[in-house]
Amino acid sequence: MAQAIPIRKNSPLKASCHQCSLSNLCLPLAIEENELERLEDIVQQGRIFNRGEHIFDQSTPFRSCFAVKSGSIKTSIITEGGEEQVTGFFMPGELVGLDSMSGETYACTAKALERTSVCEFPIEKLEELTGKMPELQHHMYHLMSQEIQNSHQLAMLLSKNTAEERIAALLLSLSSRFQRRRLSPTNFSLPMARNDIANFLGLAVETVSRVFTRFQNQGLIRARGREVELLDVEALQTVTREFSRQGCQ
Amino acid sequence: MAQAIPIRKNSPLKASCHQCSLSNLCLPLAIEENELERLEDIVQQGRIFNRGEHIFDQSTPFRSCFAVKSGSIKTSIITEGGEEQVTGFFMPGELVGLDSMSGETYACTAKALERTSVCEFPIEKLEELTGKMPELQHHMYHLMSQEIQNSHQLAMLLSKNTAEERIAALLLSLSSRFQRRRLSPTNFSLPMARNDIANFLGLAVETVSRVFTRFQNQGLIRARGREVELLDVEALQTVTREFSRQGCQ
DNA sequence: GTAAGAGATTGATATGGATCAATTTGGACG
DNA sequence: CGTCCAAATTGATCCATATCAATCTCTTAC
Numbered sequence: 001m002a003q004a005i006p007i008r009k010n011s012p013l014k015a016s017c018h019q020c021s022l023s024n025l026c027l028p029l030a031i032e033e034n035e036l037e038r039l040e041d042i043v044q045q046g047r048i049f050n051r052g053e054h055i056f057d058q059s060t061p062f063r064s065c066f067a068v069k070s071g072s073i074k075t076s077i078i079t080e081g082g083e084e085q086v087t088g089f090f091m092p093g094e095l096v097g098l099d100s101m102s103g104e105t106y107a108c109t110a111k112a113l114e115r116t117s118v119c120e121f122p123i124e125k126l127e128e129l130t131g132k133m134p135e136l137q138h139h140m141y142h143l144m145s146q147e148i149q150n151s152h153q154l155a156m157l158l159s160k161n162t163a164e165e166r167i168a169a170l171l172l173s174l175s176s177r178f179q180r181r182r183l184s185p186t187n188f189s190l191p192m193a194r195n196d197i198a199n200f201l202g203l204a205v206e207t208v209s210r211v212f213t214r215f216q217n218q219g220l221i222r223a224r225g226r227e228v229e230l231l232d233v234e235a236l237q238t239v240t241r242e243f244s245r246q247g248c249q
Numbered sequence: 250m251a252q253a254i255p256i257r258k259n260s261p262l263k264a265s266c267h268q269c270s271l272s273n274l275c276l277p278l279a280i281e282e283n284e285l286e287r288l289e290d291i292v293q294q295g296r297i298f299n300r301g302e303h304i305f306d307q308s309t310p311f312r313s314c315f316a317v318k319s320g321s322i323k324t325s326i327i328t329e330g331g332e333e334q335v336t337g338f339f340m341p342g343e344l345v346g347l348d349s350m351s352g353e354t355y356a357c358t359a360k361a362l363e364r365t366s367v368c369e370f371p372i373e374k375l376e377e378l379t380g381k382m383p384e385l386q387h388h389m390y391h392l393m394s395q396e397i398q399n400s401h402q403l404a405m406l407l408s409k410n411t412a413e414e415r416i417a418a419l420l421l422s423l424s425s426r427f428q429r430r431r432l433s434p435t436n437f438s439l440p441m442a443r444n445d446i447a448n449f450l451g452l453a454v455e456t457v458s459r460v461f462t463r464f465q466n467q468g469l470i471r472a473r474g475r476e477v478e479l480l481d482v483e484a485l486q487t488v489t490r491e492f493s494r495q496g497c498q
Numbered sequence: 499g500t501a502a503g504a505g506a507t508t509g510a511t512a513t514g515g516a517t518c519a520a521t522t523t524g525g526a527c528g
Numbered sequence: 529c530g531t532c533c534a535a536a537t538t539g540a541t542c543c544a545t546a547t548c549a550a551t552c553t554c555t556t557a558c
Contacts, residue, residue, distance in 0.1 A: 194535070205536075209537050225535090
């Protein structure tokens, strides 16, 4: 089912962080060139997942964290009642599974939003390695801390901001993440459906739709399905700050 | 201004985790009795803070994490516009500052909700120690991971649940945290004001008030100012699950 | 003990976004 | 190339909770 992908002949299993264009975003950024091999030793070149496939779900025993290599992943919590809460979107260079480092199974469900390849970091080996490499340990703390901050930021968005503010914030977040990867920050394709955006931002799909068209009418963006062009980034930034501005006066 | 507190004569600066009644909740829980000294070596018996005093704020350079010894702490993010978003409440045995381990300054502001004493863990020394003690490192990952989960849980509450569900969830969370400390899970005093509850849960104060009285009228709780008695824990649990039940059918 | 100000409660009204309903668009597949 | 189903958009209505306004009730300080 998985179609053939180019694999380096001499190392079919071992990943090559050296060659990876994401090494400046991913875990390797924390370590010296000459120590990179130690990380490569524990990384497994992961599977390729088709759109909609699960990388893991809440019943999967927690074994590994995953770095997105290409494509994108949505994580969500599914309640007993079957309700879904999207907790994050992960793009190339970002690490999935940090919320699961307590407990026996994963704390969320991870689903590929498109054809997605990942690198796998077995957690036992990773912990062992971070114990030996202070910079790597520091980076792990850094990443987890950032994840907490992101989540607080989301909570803030959900509890205090209007639909427009939430959506502007999401667009800008995606924009800067594309920019980090040296892709266009103003012209990109949303990896997720309107539904996922709505769920993530605590809105109804209809509201997301309406805000998109409103933004379009105001000349802030141009949207055609998942293709988005940010026409006025400054204005979008103003939208996200509107709220705190009001609190100021 | 700070009134005299009993200090062990032979170790005025060094904390005594051995003696601490919270050692089964706090960092010491991760390590063997005989290694406890290594943790004690880096811990500083912290100051006492009066109600309303800041342990740190967003402009304070990040140096340490703090464990609550007694009292309680509220953390919040203050936006440029001066808006506040409460991100958490911390009770004895819990660790504050995990969200700040990236960046130069703290990611939030921490304020004592009552007279509060803390133990201070200088981050450099803590990282050094976790590098040498795998179980302690593991526990740090565990704690940070849990913090991410908590925050996701909050996001979920904010985006999907009604005012009643949110407040029931908070009451139950506090309840179980009192229980962990072997205090009454049904009869306790809220450390925070209605205002803080409202802010934390993304509600207006008035709504919090109304829900409290509604719960009281339904015989679920008895509330008199900050004194709360949970009269029907099961019913409260039902309230929090109501939502997912509906999603089920 | 009393004054003063903050915090909490209660009531009346307004509103942003949910919900319900109806098209429209677009992509996958035979 | 047309068919079919899911995703997205648009419109009309409703509701939970915010907001505004008015007490009430603590706590703190003098």
